[in-house]
Amino acid sequence: MPLHLSTAQPDFEQRFLDMLSMKREDAADVNEAVSAIIADVRERGDEALLDLTGRFDRLQLAPGGIAFSKAEIAAETAKVSPEDRAALALAAERIRAYHARQIPEDMEWTDPEGATLGWRWTPVSAAGLYVPGGQASYPSSVLMNAIPARVAGVERLVICVPTPDGIVNPLVLLAAELAGVDEIYRIGGAQAIAAMAYGTETIRPVDKITGPGNAYVAAAKRHVFGRVGIDMIAGPSEVLIIAEGEQNPEWLALDLLAQAEHDADAQSILVTPDDALARAVVAEVERILPTLPRAAVAGASWRDYGTVIVTRDLDEAAKLSDRVAPEHLELCVSDPEALSRKTRHAGAIFLGGWTPEAVGDYVSGPNHVLPTARSARFSSGLSVMDFLKRTTMARLTPEALGAIGPAAVRLAASEGLSAHGLSVAARIRALNRGGA
Amino acid sequence: MPLHLSTAQPDFEQRFLDMLSMKREDAADVNEAVSAIIADVRERGDEALLDLTGRFDRLQLAPGGIAFSKAEIAAETAKVSPEDRAALALAAERIRAYHARQIPEDMEWTDPEGATLGWRWTPVSAAGLYVPGGQASYPSSVLMNAIPARVAGVERLVICVPTPDGIVNPLVLLAAELAGVDEIYRIGGAQAIAAMAYGTETIRPVDKITGPGNAYVAAAKRHVFGRVGIDMIAGPSEVLIIAEGEQNPEWLALDLLAQAEHDADAQSILVTPDDALARAVVAEVERILPTLPRAAVAGASWRDYGTVIVTRDLDEAAKLSDRVAPEHLELCVSDPEALSRKTRHAGAIFLGGWTPEAVGDYVSGPNHVLPTARSARFSSGLSVMDFLKRTTMARLTPEALGAIGPAAVRLAASEGLSAHGLSVAARIRALNRGGA
Incomplete structure (x- = not known):
């Protein structure tokens, strides 16, 4: 009851x-096991991936078999019924249309002092998406993670999805195709996160990793955070x-x-x-x-x-x-x-x-990757913004530096940072002398 | 060289x-010490704060002395020279003007199928800002963290700043005043982070914690992440x-x-x-x-x-x-x-x-809290967005559900989630019968 x-x-x-x-949730403490797996992948690259996939997914891959080939993807996605294909295509199109509205605008303005200020948004260069295998292998999650990345302008989009005992979900591959994913690897667990964060002979590293996973995947994402960006831990x-x-x-x-x-x-x-x-x-x-x-x-x-x-x-x-x-x-x-x-x-x-x-x-x-466990108090669901970053811009005229620079010199002195103050003061002196 | x-x-x-x-950077492993401090603050509240402040800051506080009183703040900020005050006010005003432009817009539209979609931004209710004591106690960082929170509309803004040996930086208090901070506590280290995340008798918990700090503060922020939001680890x-x-x-x-x-x-x-x-x-x-x-x-x-x-x-x-x-x-x-x-x-x-x-x-x-150590590949500096979160909105008409619902039923079936499918199908049946 x-x-x-x-x-x-x-x-x-x-x-x-x-x-x-x-x-x-009882979070099993898998940190030690995950640290060892990550160290192994960093050390031995593809060879570690092959060993770990044999052990955890009961699947013997050859080095050339880590990636799905175009022919394999085509053969698998051909198995999808027209009705499922149409449903997935409708979902992809609606998710794309919603997320396209999230692209933020760059800004630039010049203030009365003569400072031109603003910011510019640029996409992450490469993103990796983790997709669980087996029961929790949801094609809808592929769309929800990959489409915002694509809409953001990410150039290289990678998926890792384990295929335990060699079992592939054709709908996951079709969802990846619909979303415009570039590379799909049949590896999973902490080893997949390590491969995407640090790279191996076959898999070039990415800059951001998103997607759900079990306790090993979550611990691995926490572990590589900082080396790469991650989304929330679900x-x-x-x-x-x-x-x-x-x-x-x-x-x-x-x-x-x-x-x-x-x-x-x-x-x-x-x-x-x-x-x-x-x-x-x-x-x-x-x-x-x-x-x-x-x-x-x-x-x-x-x-x-x-x-x-x-x-x-x-x-x-x-x-x-x-x-x-x-x-x-x-x-x-x-x-x-x-x-x-x-x-x-x-x-x-x-x-x-x-x-x-x-x-x-x-x-x-809208995205179905959303903040859980009361974290909506301070965080948002997955969006195009997760695959963009903002660079702030400032350009001062000599006059603008003359107007606001003295305050910077004053504050630098109060914080004991003399070279900060000198770097501004040297320019103001030149300005007062009439040039650089 | x-x-x-x-x-x-x-x-x-x-x-x-x-x-x-x-x-x-040689990150000292302070995890065990930090875990013990956090557990102590969760267990004993204010009493732990008093003991830990005595031990680490060589300062014996009474429970009523954890917070700076209005009179204490006024007495300290009166010590600031007019020149320093003017420089800080200029900085605050320029930071406020820049960040005011970052407030994102809510969106709402209705698509051809009859789905009204969009999102809404709302501020975090309460934010806590950590300010280091001693050498690295920078009033400019107070402005850079507190003003974006205030611009975002955060209702309650808290600062923790340690005062080792009782030494207070009047400029930090003045910066807090200029930024509109509501509460200032003279505690630091992992104990301050724990107090803001979990609350004590004196300090109500916050939803988001930002600001720089030493290895203890950084480890404590990692530790409470999930319970509250944090900014980047600098x-x-x-x-x-x-x-x-x-x-x-x-x-x-x-x-x-x-x-x-x-x-x-x-x-x-x-x-x-x-x-x-x-x-x-x-x-x-x-x-x-x-x-x-x-x-x-x-x-x-x-x-x-x-x-x-x-x-x-x-x-x-x-x-x-x-x-x-x-x-x-x-x-x-x-x-x-x-x-x-x-x-x-x-x-x-x-x-x-x-x-x-x-x-x-x-x-x-622009903000001076920026992504370090190559993380500009995937992250941005501090901004108003760090104190806002997005709630996505969807409202379907019966006709919209009739148009796109069948695809959801199909995909739910492919993912083995039957109650998902039934929840949509029951409504479509009613629609076909002419109502709820």
Whole structure:
């Protein structure tokens, strides 16, 4: 049974805080193993990749077999049904259209003192995307990571996807093709992250690594951070649904279960001022749960982390949501725009009963890589910006330096940095003498 | 003597690669000590802060003395000279004006299928800024961290600055006042980071922590990352100057020394097609170096990491600069705009001989917190964006769900996520029946 709370309970605040601080993930300490793998790949390059792939993926590759060839990709993607291909192409096109609007503009202006200031955005040169193998090998995640990189203008886009026992997911290769990926390697785990960060004979290093993965992949990403950029370290996923009485309990139950079926660590939270709706939704969840192919996973998530909170009104619901800062926030209410303006902390908001979170996972257009575990308080989902960086620009005229330089000299002196001051003062002296 | 390279040398490529991979910092392993400090602050709160401040800063505080009072701040800032105050105010105003232009716009549009999409930016609720004590206690860094947070709309802005032996830097307090900081605490080290991340009786927790610090502070920031957001972990600083023959060797020498005086780990690189200029600048450095108050630091940096590279032409210089991806790039050439368009990877670019890097440290307006140690390949300097996060928004009409929902159902099936598919299919069924 999920946790039932009501803001009318005298001990609500403590029970809500306990819910907020529930630890949903046992992070295995794999740091030592990962350090050894990374050191091995740095030392032995391709040879290490072949050994580690044999050991972890039960797959003997030849050095020439680390990369998928064009012919192999064509043979695999030919297996995809026309219907799946069309669905993936629709998703790719909508994701591309959404992310194309994220490209930020360069700026330049000249201020009254004569300083021309601004900034310029440029893409990362090469990006690597990790794609898990097996069960969690999601073609949608390939699109969500690779398309923003391509839209940003990344020149070289690399995928590493393990193929345990040689099993390939043709949809992953098709998604890579649709997204415009340049190179695909059949390696995984910490060894794939090390190869992308440091390079081997076959794989040239990249500048930024994104994509989800297991504990080894996450630890390896933390390890190489600084050498390359990384995206966030994904934690267990969550949805919070705020619903009013007239909403369809079956739909809400399915939305809660869609979150729960991801992972036993996922969390589904329903917040409503309507006690009858809360009970109806819970009954629907219990009815549908046993019928799901992933009933075991969804059931564990619902039992351990499922939460229903009855509030006084929608305003109180919005306030609680902000304290959760959910990855996904569904507003199944009559005026979702108004309610959305009362919340500040959420990775993505789905407005109204006709926008189930699952369309956001695939086809609505926004990214499905979103801040988990309350990190929407301070971070954003994946976007084109993750593959761009800003260079600030400044050009002073001699007069501008004459106007603002003396303040720099003063501040440099107060910080004890004399060469800083001299570098400005020498120019001001020349200016006062009439030139360089 | 600095390293002298020329692209005409037959072994240039290897020597350049060696220079790129020079390790400039010995990161002491303080992880265990930092873990213990963080655990202590989480366990004992203020009491731990008092004990640790006594031990590390040789300062016995009472619980009520952790925060600076308004009267204490007023008494300290009154000590600042009118000239220093005016310089700091000019810097604050220029930094504010530059960063105000960085506020990104919210977006919303409706696509042909009837999906209303977009995103909304909201500020982090509370941010904490770490300011080192003693020698590296820079009022300019207070402005550079606090003003972007304030411009972003952060509601609560906190500073922790240690006061070893009770010594306070009045300019740091004045900078905090000018930037609009709400609370200032006289604690430092890993204990300050722990207090801001987890909270104590006196200090409420924040959502994001920025600011430079020693090895303990850096390790503590890594440790609390995820619980709160952090900015980059700063490494040793560097400047790369591309110069043509007609530039003033003394100015260039001072710019190289301004970088070198920061830290013995700092790196100053001159790249020029003009061998005579290279020799003249080196001679100027040697002449000025002994006259600097920080000659020992600057001399160590110049001796160990200073580098002069003579190239065939400016294009080759720009290509080498991109491989360094310097934190600071000075273009002391006749057409700096044209040359700037040939580079992609730099934290900040200073165009022309009248824009010494030191004005950027204080008064030009752009942020001086910039990506170090080649990380400009994939990251940007501190900005208003670091204190904002993006929430993506989607609202589908029933017709929009009818148009794009079937593709989501298809993709959910291909990924084995049946509740995802059902949550969309149930609504499409209702739509086909004519309503919810």
